[in-house]
Amino acid sequence: MSGVILSENSAPTVAGLEPQPASVTPGSVPTGSVTPTPGVRPAALPVRLAYGLADQVLSVGGMFAVNIALARLRSKEEYGTFALSYSIFTLLSGLHNAAILEVYTIYGSGRYHHRFAGYGKLLWRTNAWVLAAITALLLGTWQGLRWWHPAFAAPALLGVALAGGVLMTASFIRRTFYMRRRPDLAARFSGAFFVSCMILLALAIRGDWLNGLSAFLIVALAWLIAVPFVRGEMFVRTDPGAIRPDTIQPNTIQQDTTVPDDGMDFLLVEPDYWAEHWKYARWVLVTALVFQLTAQAYFWMVAGFLSVRDVAELRALYNLALPVDQIFAAVSVLVLPQMALLFATRELGKLRHLWWKCSLLFFGISAVFAMLVSFESLPLLHFVYGGKFDNAAPLLRWYALLPVVMGIGNAANAALKAVEKPQAVFYAYLTSGAATFVFGIALVMHLGLRGAVYGMLLSGASYTAVLSFCFYRFNRASVPARVTDQG
Numbered sequence: 001m002s003g004v005i006l007s008e009n010s011a012p013t014v015a016g017l018e019p020q021p022a023s024v025t026p027g028s029v030p031t032g033s034v035t036p037t038p039g040v041r042p043a044a045l046p047v048r049l050a051y052g053l054a055d056q057v058l059s060v061g062g063m064f065a066v067n068i069a070l071a072r073l074r075s076k077e078e079y080g081t082f083a084l085s086y087s088i089f090t091l092l093s094g095l096h097n098a099a100i101l102e103v104y105t106i107y108g109s110g111r112y113h114h115r116f117a118g119y120g121k122l123l124w125r126t127n128a129w130v131l132a133a134i135t136a137l138l139l140g141t142w143q144g145l146r147w148w149h150p151a152f153a154a155p156a157l158l159g160v161a162l163a164g165g166v167l168m169t170a171s172f173i174r175r176t177f178y179m180r181r182r183p184d185l186a187a188r189f190s191g192a193f194f195v196s197c198m199i200l201l202a203l204a205i206r207g208d209w210l211n212g213l214s215a216f217l218i219v220a221l222a223w224l225i226a227v228p229f230v231r232g233e234m235f236v237r238t239d240p241g242a243i244r245p246d247t248i249q250p251n252t253i254q255q256d257t258t259v260p261d262d263g264m265d266f267l268l269v270e271p272d273y274w275a276e277h278w279k280y281a282r283w284v285l286v287t288a289l290v291f292q293l294t295a296q297a298y299f300w301m302v303a304g305f306l307s308v309r310d311v312a313e314l315r316a317l318y319n320l321a322l323p324v325d326q327i328f329a330a331v332s333v334l335v336l337p338q339m340a341l342l343f344a345t346r347e348l349g350k351l352r353h354l355w356w357k358c359s360l361l362f363f364g365i366s367a368v369f370a371m372l373v374s375f376e377s378l379p380l381l382h383f384v385y386g387g388k389f390d391n392a393a394p395l396l397r398w399y400a401l402l403p404v405v406m407g408i409g410n411a412a413n414a415a416l417k418a419v420e421k422p423q424a425v426f427y428a429y430l431t432s433g434a435a436t437f438v439f440g441i442a443l444v445m446h447l448g449l450r451g452a453v454y455g456m457l458l459s460g461a462s463y464t465a466v467l468s469f470c471f472y473r474f475n476r477a478s479v480p481a482r483v484t485d486q487g
Contacts, residue, residue, distance in 0.1 A: 049334060051183035055174065056330035058190035060322065062197035062222055066215045067319050069201060071312065072386050073210060080308035082212040083315035085156035087296045089164055089216075092134060094291055096168045098284035100127050101175055103277050106417060108179050109337035110344035118266035120176065122273075127172050131165040138164065156212025163220035170223040173234055179337050185233050192226035283422035287429050294432040294459050298452045301444050310449050316389040317399045317453070320380065324369045324403040328362055332414045339418030352475060355415040362407035373400035398453050402460050409464030412471040424470035432463040 071079050104123045112119045138161035146153040170193070177186040200218045204210040210218075227234075267273055295318075302310045335354055342351040373380065377400075378393040409428065416424045436459050443451030443458075 048181065048183050049331070051187045052178070052330040052334040053327065055183055055186040055190045056326040056333075057323075058187065058194040059170075059174065060326045062194050062201075063219050064319065064322060065198065066201055066210075066218060067315075068384060069205060069210060070212070070215055071316055071319070072388060073205070076309040076312040076388075078212065079315070080303070080311035081154050082156045082215065083299060083311050084303060084308075085154055085160055085212060086315075087299050088157065089160045089167070090296055091288070092138075092160070092164055093168060093171070094288035095285065096130065096134070096171075098288040099130060099281055101172060102284050102417065102422075103280050104172075105175060105179060105336055106280065106340045106420065107277070110340040110418075112270070113341065113344070115266065115269065116179070118269070122266045124172075127169065131168055134168075135161060135165045154212060156216065159213040159216030163216035166220040166223050170226075173230070175333065176234070177230075178333050181337070182233070183334060185230055189226055189230045192229040193222045196225040197222035280420065280422055283426050287422065287426040290426065290429040290433045294429055294436065294463060295456055297433070297436050298440065298444070298456055301441060302449065302452050305441075305444050306448060313389055313392045313395075313449060314452055316381070316385060317392060317396055320373070320384065320396065321369075321399060321403055324366055327365055328403070328407065328410050331358060331361060332410065336414050336418055339415055343419045351415065351418065355411055355471070358411040358414065359408050362411050363404070366403035366407040370400040370404050373397060392449075395450060395453050398450075398457065402456055405457055405460040406464055409460070409467045412464075412467035415471055416467065416474070419474060421470070421474070424467065427470070428463045428466035431466045432459040435459045435462040 070082055074082075100123065108116055108119055108123070138157075142153055142158050142161050145157070170189075174186040174189060177183060177189070197219060200222055201210070204214055204218060270276075299311055299314060302314055335358060339351055339354060342348070342354070374397045377396040378390060381389050381393050381396060413425055413428070416422070436455060439458055440452070440455030443455040445451070447454065
């Protein structure tokens with residue numbers, strides 16, 4: 001792991017980070033951070049966490065319900081094909097996260113928080129161009145497959161091409177709300193989406209036109225229907241007051257102490273921005289590629305060595321562990337901007353404390369989930385899938401351990417991203433991918449679907465081990481530096 005380790009009291013050495021002197025005026029509060037909206041006091045952390053959890057449940061709940069409906073109503077072969085197409089969307093979503101979302105979150109919450117309005121406009125335009133290019137590429141690829149090898153031109157793949165850009169734009173909008181410390185807006189957006197998705201799904205089931213293509217179109221249309229509910233809040237037109245949320249005192253009035261966005265192009269102020277963006281994004285891009293080797297690769301290995309029916313069973317297990325993953329995601333997307341701000345303001349002690357609380361939370365939630373599933377695996381599968389996947393109950397007990405294995409690693413993942421060390425996350429996924437190829441292939445070939453589950457556990461353990469070691473090194477390097485400065 002490379003890079004400069006900043007102590008809590010040392011001057012920042014990361015490009016673009018300059019210490020901002022705190023200024024206090026009568027009736028105002030110290031400057032140094034971004035506030036959600038001028039004149040509005042940010043909600044308390046438990047309230048924001050509740051909104052964040054609601055947002056994750058509702059945003060993922062729509063696609064989860066579509067997945068379950070497809071698994072129950074269509075053949076295992078058709079659902080397996082949908083699962084493979086969805087893994088392609090997962091890859092593209094990971095690349096979009098790497099190229100746009102993650103750098104946007106880290107830099108927008110950290111080094112550019114005082115110019116967030118202009119920065120947000122730049123990334124909005126970039127996001128639109130990138131997704132337009134991805135959509136055109138996917139449509140061209142699907143049409144080419146239709147001409148040259150029609151068997152590979154699955155309807156679900158066309159659904160990915162038509163709906164992928166909408167789904168990824170929805171992620172961009174929700175991430176912006178989190179960066180503004182407004183998870184309530186994200187929850188409102190996701191709530192409108194979920195209600196719309198359930199209505200459309202009911203109509204599709206009633207009309208018997210639910211399939212791999214319509215599944216993606218239903219979700220995309222539901223997000224489009226939800227846009228008017230947050231349209232007035234989607235764009236930040238002026239820079240919010242630079243006020244630290246944790247310094248706001250009761251009975252005080254927030255004042256906008258920064259210069260409003262006058263429309264000046266962000267790149268005129270930060271002409272070297274794209275070079276800085278690439279320094280971070282290059283690691284996340286290669287990470288997004290090797291990430292596929294941690295879990296998604298097993299779907300393709302099962303398809304190649306076993307059958308599409310087995311892919312459907314593995315996806316059925318994956319669906320049931322998804323709620324725990326979404327709790328992890330809800331907490332991570334909530335704390336990541338705060339971690340990035342703590343790093344930018346050199347408050348590493350608070351950052352470590354936040355990481356420790358996340359680790360305990362992730363471990364506790366995943367452990368409780370694994371215990372419940374170990375006792376109720378068969379009833380759970382029978383209830384969700386109507387008896388279609390009951391034979392996978394013994395494997396679900398093992399698969400439920402995957403969130404336990406990866407929980408602490410996910411907390412370290414967020415912390416290392418916040419301290420601008422994406423290379424550490426890359427090394428973790430690379431190690432996990434190596435475990436997939438060294439052990440996973442052999443396990444699938446010799447043990448079948450059970451071997452795939454064992455391989456995913458092994459790959460997840462490798463991921464957690466590397467991330468934990470990297471964050472341990474960061475702690476060891478930063479604590480002595482802090483003590484020396486204080487001495």
